[in-house]
Amino acid sequence: MTTNTAGTRRRDAAGTRQLLLDAARRRFAADGYTAATVRDIATDAGVNVALINRYFTSKEGLFEACLAEVGDELGRTVDDQLPLERIPHDLAVRLAGPHAARHRTQLLLLLRSSGDEKAERIRVDILRRFADRMATAAGWQPGDADADRRMLRAQMTLASAIGIALLRASTALEPLASADQDELAEPLRDMFSALLAPDR
Amino acid sequence: MTTNTAGTRRRDAAGTRQLLLDAARRRFAADGYTAATVRDIATDAGVNVALINRYFTSKEGLFEACLAEVGDELGRTVDDQLPLERIPHDLAVRLAGPHAARHRTQLLLLLRSSGDEKAERIRVDILRRFADRMATAAGWQPGDADADRRMLRAQMTLASAIGIALLRASTALEPLASADQDELAEPLRDMFSALLAPDR
DNA sequence: GCGCTATGTAAACGATTGCTGACTTGTCCA
DNA sequence: TGGACAAGTCAGCAATCGTTTACATAGCGC
Numbered sequence: 001m002t003t004n005t006a007g008t009r010r011r012d013a014a015g016t017r018q019l020l021l022d023a024a025r026r027r028f029a030a031d032g033y034t035a036a037t038v039r040d041i042a043t044d045a046g047v048n049v050a051l052i053n054r055y056f057t058s059k060e061g062l063f064e065a066c067l068a069e070v071g072d073e074l075g076r077t078v079d080d081q082l083p084l085e086r087i088p089h090d091l092a093v094r095l096a097g098p099h100a101a102r103h104r105t106q107l108l109l110l111l112r113s114s115g116d117e118k119a120e121r122i123r124v125d126i127l128r129r130f131a132d133r134m135a136t137a138a139g140w141q142p143g144d145a146d147a148d149r150r151m152l153r154a155q156m157t158l159a160s161a162i163g164i165a166l167l168r169a170s171t172a173l174e175p176l177a178s179a180d181q182d183e184l185a186e187p188l189r190d191m192f193s194a195l196l197a198p199d200r
Numbered sequence: 201m202t203t204n205t206a207g208t209r210r211r212d213a214a215g216t217r218q219l220l221l222d223a224a225r226r227r228f229a230a231d232g233y234t235a236a237t238v239r240d241i242a243t244d245a246g247v248n249v250a251l252i253n254r255y256f257t258s259k260e261g262l263f264e265a266c267l268a269e270v271g272d273e274l275g276r277t278v279d280d281q282l283p284l285e286r287i288p289h290d291l292a293v294r295l296a297g298p299h300a301a302r303h304r305t306q307l308l309l310l311l312r313s314s315g316d317e318k319a320e321r322i323r324v325d326i327l328r329r330f331a332d333r334m335a336t337a338a339g340w341q342p343g344d345a346d347a348d349r350r351m352l353r354a355q356m357t358l359a360s361a362i363g364i365a366l367l368r369a370s371t372a373l374e375p376l377a378s379a380d381q382d383e384l385a386e387p388l389r390d391m392f393s394a395l396l397a398p399d400r
Numbered sequence: 401g402c403g404c405t406a407t408g409t410a411a412a413c414g415a416t417t418g419c420t421g422a423c424t425t426g427t428c429c430a
Numbered sequence: 431t432g433g434a435c436a437a438g439t440c441a442g443c444a445a446t447c448g449t450t451t452a453c454a455t456a457g458c459g460c
Contacts, residue, residue: 011426011437035234035315038418048439053419113370115235127373148375153387155376156364160391163363164356170313172320173327175348176355187353187395191360194394195387211407211456238448248409253449402460409454416447424439430432 017055019045025066029108030169033063033115060116067122070106074130084137084197088189091161095168095188096181107165131155138196157195217255219245225266229308230369233263233315260316267322270306274330284337284397288389291361295368295388296381307365331355338396357395 023044027036038059042049056062082090094103110127113120132140135154140147164184168177175183223244227236238259242249256262282290294303310327313320332340335354340347364384368377375383 013437016437032232032234034232037416039416048437049418050420050440051438054437059418111366111370124371124373127367127371131373149383152375152379152383155367155373156384156387156391159364159367159376160360161363163361163366164359166311166363166366167327167355167359170311171324171327173324173331173355175352176359179352183349183352184356187356187398190394190398191356191391194390198387198390213407216407237446239446249448250410250450251408254407259448403458404460405456405458407454407456409452411451411453413450414448417445418443419445420441420443422440424437426437427435429434 013055016045016047016051019047020052020055020062021066021069023047024062025070025105025109028063028066028112029105033112038062060114060119063114063116064119064122066109067119067126070109071122071126071129074106074126078130078133080133082133082137084139084193087134087137087157087196088192089185091192092181092185092188095161095165096179096184100181104165104169107162108169111162111166127155127158131158134158134196153195153198157192160191160195213255216245216247216251219247220252220255220262221266221269223247224262225270225305225309228263228266228312229305232312238262260314260319263314263316264319264322266309267319267326270309271322271326271329274306274326278330278333280333282333282337284339284393287334287337287357287396288392289385291392292381292385292388295361295365296379296384300381304365304369307362308369311362311366327355327358331358334358334396353395353398357392360391360395 020041024036024041027041027044030036031040038052039049041062042052052059052062056065079090094100094107097103110123110130113123131151131154134157135151138150138154140150140154144150164176167173168179171177220241224236224241227241227244230236231240238252239249241262242252252259252262256265279290294300294307297303310323310330313323331351331354334357335351338350338354340350340354344350364376367373368379371377
């Protein structure tokens with residue numbers, strides 16, 4: 001919360017909008033949609049509660065905006081033509097790398113459901129796009145005979161990564177919860193190459 | 201809801217207690233702790249709301265009872281000395297077999313957090329026990345040099361299975377969501393043998 | 401059959417939820 | 431420099447939450 005000498009907030013619509021988005025993403029990811037209250041989010045952001053409704057119309061709108069932002073961010077972050085061999089490493093970094101906290105909220109948000117139909121559509125679209133890229137890296141092609149099998153495997157890979165992220169975040173289960181990037185990388189490599197490149 | 205001809209409920213403490221447990225497990229697994237309301241649960245069970253507090257003291261108490269029941273059930277269901285080769289098949293059955301609906305609620309409940317400390321302890325205990333059995337099947341022994349590595353892999357296996365269950369249940373992501381037992385079995389076999397038996 | 405207790409019901413409590421309206425006040429341009 | 435509009439504040443609304451309390455009655459031992 002940036003304040004001037006008088007203790008009143010500096011006025012910056014775009015800025016406070018972003019503060020709300022950041023706080024909301026963390027809260028939604030950590031607590032789930034229902035358990036995260038607008039008052040919690042506003043307090044975290046250091047912003048008045050009413051501004052949530054001004055900028056995002058409703059709690060649902062804020063959630064959708066979070067999802068949309070994550071969609072954009074993943075679209076920019078995830079390499080479109082990522083070689084198969086780098087996927088495990090890339091996911092290990094996401095799960096336990098230097099900016100794991102931010103990446104984790106992205107992954108967790110993908111399985112926080114609000115029940116709202118529009119948000120649900122956004123959520124599934126992101127998952128599908130994410131899985132598509134993995135399937136492509138694994139040699140998937142629309143017309144293939146076993147295209148469905150490859151896609152299924154890509155989606156299972158994604159589900160596994162999210163499951164690991166969730167269990168690490170929401171449970172004090174050792175050694176999983178505090179395993180670092182290097183410790184995770186090796187099993188992830190074994191696992192994902194078995195899923196995505198079973199015949200090489 | 202069993203009623204006699206007059207429309208009044210038949211009185212059966214143990215019976216309605218179990219009705220509440222079943223309904224609660226489904227609701228908690230599907231909606232999460234906060235989103236599942238005691239009124240929803242009571243309606244599903246065909247039982248008066250106040251009975252939740254009579255039999256389980258509180259919503260928290262009901263949740264703990266659900267977890268404890270799942271713990272017992274898993275303790276009886278999961279074979280203590282399951283051979284490594286059968287784990288993938290066993291999990292495939294749990295995820296998409298004939299009684300998948302019931303097994304799914306068990307798995308999903310393991311990552312529904314209430315925030316309450318006691319419930320959290322029960323939850324982690326179940327997960328730990330579950331992972332222990334998998335690690336044991338994979339040749340884990342307390343004194344081993346790489347005991348920690350094996351345990352980490354077992355926990356990642358469990359996390360993956362739960363992640364797949366969650367994504368199947370909470371998202372219309374095809375083909376994953378409607379894949380049947382046979383379609384899941386093969387990738388699961390590849391995946392789990394890579395995780396649990398990397399050197400065979 | 402009588403009466404006691406376990407079982408189930410109904411209504412309401414206070415707290416918290418998301419949200420709204422009327423309001424103050426900062427900021428910037430003419 | 432003053433006025434207009436955007437940005438932020440404040441108090442309170444109605445709805446819903448978990449829970450409690452007072453009451454009705456079915457079922458069983460005597």
